[in-house]
Amino acid sequence: MKRPVNRAQSRRDISALSRGRVLQMFRKSLFILAVTFLCGTFTAHAQVKENGKNPLFGLWQYADEVIRADGQKIYVGKQIYKTITTDNRYFVILGIDIPLKEADSEKTEISTVTFITQQGDIEMTSENTYLEYINEHFLDKSLNNTISNLKFKFNENNHNIMYVEYNIGGNEENDWVKEVWIRVMPYGSK
Numbered sequence: 424m425k426r427p428v429n430r431a432q433s434r435r436d437i438s439a440l441s442r443g444r445v446l447q448m449f450r451k452s453l454f455i456l457a458v459t460f461l462c463g464t465f466t467a468h469a470q471v472k473e474n475g476k477n478p479l480f481g482l483w484q485y486a487d488e489v490i491r492a493d494g495q496k497i498y499v500g501k502q503i504y505k506t507i508t509t510d511n512r513y514f515v516i517l518g519i520d521i522p523l524k525e526a527d528s529e530k531t532e533i534s535t536v537t538f539i540t541q542q543g544d545i546e547m548t549s550e551n552t553y554l555e556y557i558n559e560h561f562l563d564k565s566l567n568n569t570i571s572n573l574k575f576k577f578n579e580n581n582h583n584i585m586y587v588e589y590n591i592g593g594n595e596e597n598d599w600v601k602e603v604w605i606r607v608m609p610y611g612s613k
Contacts, residue, residue: 482506483604498605515541551576
């Protein structure tokens with residue numbers, strides 16, 4: 424004898440299945456982030472100490488620079504990361520919060536999905552400039568196989584805060600975009 428279908432139960436099953444898929448994607452993305460981080464930073468510690476030539480190695484987090492009401496400057500981290508490995512590869516990783524709402528419920532949970540948005544190679548061109556060879560940009564295919572010229576400088580008091588500028592419109596002086604990146608794990612820390 425066939426059991427009647429309970430529509431409310433079916434919706435809960437579908438909602439649980441959707442949450443399960445999102446969580447599975449999140450776990451895979453987190454695994455990719457961890458592998459990228461581990462490949463790039465464990466060997467970077469030794470190489471930076473050996474050659475001291477590339478100060479960019481490591482895992483960086485994009486941040487907004489905010490001036491509080493009392494005039495103090497603070498940095499608010501965003502879910503955008505860049506890892507630069509010892510073999511001069513880089514990956515930009517983005518996290519997006521997705522609200523998950525159960526069927527027949529007012530309860531909403533947040534899940535974060537993380538994925539690589541671009542990858543390529545870097546080449547230091549001076550002590551404060553480098554090139555990013557964008558091999559693949561997964562969100563804007565027009566940037567595939569392009570080169571981005573970047574200027575950078577470190578915060579005077581903290582070399583784990585880096586100011587980056589890049590020109591998106593050619594040679595125009597006003598087309599430079601400014602960003603702040605914070606090194607997530609300083610080299611030499613234990």
